[in-house]
Amino acid sequence: MGGNPELRAVMSDLGLTRAGLARMVNHELVTLGCPGTLTVRTVATWLSGQSRWPQGRIRTALERALKRTPEQLGFVPPRTAQPRSPREEPVLRRNFLAASAAAALPSSAVSRSHSVGHTDVDRLRESLKALTALDDHRGGHGSLEGAALAGADQALGQVDRTISDSVQRRLYSLAADYTATAGFSCIDDRRLDSAERHFEAALRLVGLGNDHVTAMRAFNCLSMVGYQRGSPSATLSAARAAQESRATRRDPLLASLGHARAAIAHSTAGDRQTALRCLGHARDALGRADSRERPAWTDFYGSAELFALSAVVHQHLAESAESESASHRALAGIPAQFRRNRASATARLALAQLGQGEVEQATATATGVYTLMGADPLPPRLRTLLGDFHRGLITLAPGAAATREWTDRIHARGETPWR
Incomplete structure (x- = not known):
């Protein structure tokens, strides 16, 4: 049988x-x-x-x-089952x-009549991957934030229809991941209060889902919020929380990202020695990383992105030549699908070149940011970075032909990168 x-x-x-x-x-x-x-x-x-x-x-x-x-x-019912059981x-x-x-209803209606299982969670996670890919390509914006929050609501709405603790934990974890994605979109969109609220909500959910990886993500992003606010203490506190999370002890790749974020935090505070030591730890940890399965949001991080983050550290330490070298190495390795990250590394490269007085080369590089992003509007975080470049350019060489060409070009596009 x-x-x-x-x-x-x-x-x-x-x-x-x-x-x-x-x-x-x-x-x-x-x-x-x-x-x-x-x-x-x-x-x-x-x-x-x-x-x-x-x-x-x-x-x-x-x-x-x-x-x-x-x-x-x-x-399989026996042939005599129905007569024996008339009641x-x-x-x-x-x-x-x-x-x-x-059977005649849409699949979503069918799922409402069934208990929620791992397959349902897997389908919801595939939708999250699509949002992550959109963020990688275009950057954060209001529609992406709304879609991520809707995904979190959908995951939470299914918690009461689970009959398994493991499925319930996965739903809470997924809701936390969706909420953190909404927060990251707000960072790119320079809506920092909203970003902070989303990450605080994500941290509440990760406790219910026992999700140490998303907890590390939330602290890593809160460090970015502190950095965008210009608050070295908030940047460093959140970076330390990310660096010391349980997820970084279990996964060298996440440990590397935590060390790199701490390096940026220390560089903003002017602590050169500690910042460079953290970069060394980040490189060492990345060398030990394996190819285990990870959430889609981690796909951006590797040796090329570490070079991009190193360029930020060197820029803060007024080491423009080292920042330029790291930016070149980042752009040589960041995959094409991470268009927003490539554009950000390009803007950093322009700043590093400007820091060395290479006005014409720097403006040509900065123009490449618009080429990369095409017809899509620049995410405000990227526009702020170009604003730093613009102010540095007109301060260093206000009367240079390259400066006039840059200014005319962005005015012709209707762009206002300084924000």
Whole structure:
């Protein structure tokens, strides 16, 4: 006699053990006014195929617990089952009619009649990957923030329909990841108060989901918020929290990112020695990173992005030549799909060249930012970076031909990079 792969698949998707399923069915039996006498051994006979058709009220309780008909759970009724159980026929008929009606509805409506399982969480996570790819290409904006918050609401809206602690934790974790994505979009959009609120909400959710990776992400991004606000103490405090999170102890790649963020924090405070030491730790940790599966938001980080962050550190330390070298190495390695990051590294390169008095080369490089971003509007964070370049340019060489050409070009585009 063969096993029951359908029941096994449903249990796996819902994160149910044999004991967990027995408890659920017994709960339904008590609700029906019957003793809860189902044992783990009986569940084992279902999975092995030894028992092909649950009997009487147990079958009804199983249907109610998993919200699926026995046939959907891989059971095969004996030919004599219906005459022997006339009192069960109305229940089975109602379930059959409900299943037939559900088959004609959209898949989202069908999912509402079922308990939420790992497959449902996987589908929601695929949508998050699409938002992350959009952010990588275009940068943060209001529509992306709204879509991310809608995804978080959708994940939280399914928590009450779970019957597994592991699925529930994954939903909380996913909601935290969506919320952090909304926060990161706000950083790019220079709406720092909104970003801070989203990351604080994400940190509350990661506790429910026991998600140390997203916690590290939230602290890493809060350090970015502090940096954008021009607050060295807030930048450093959040960077230390990211650096010391449990996720960085488990994953060298995340440890590397935490060290790099700390390096930026120390450089903004003027602590050159500590900043360079953190960069060294970041390089060492990245050398130990493996190819394990990670959330989509981490895909941007690797050796090229570490060079880009190193360029920021050297810029703060007034080491323009080193910043230029790091920017060139970053642009040689940042993949094309990370267009926003390439544009940011290009702007940093222009600043480094300007810091060395290379006015014509710097303006040509800065113009490349607009070429990279094409017809899409510049994210405000990138526009602020170009504003720093613009102010430095007119301070260093107000009467130079390259300065006039730069100014005429951005005015012709209707751009105002200084913000």
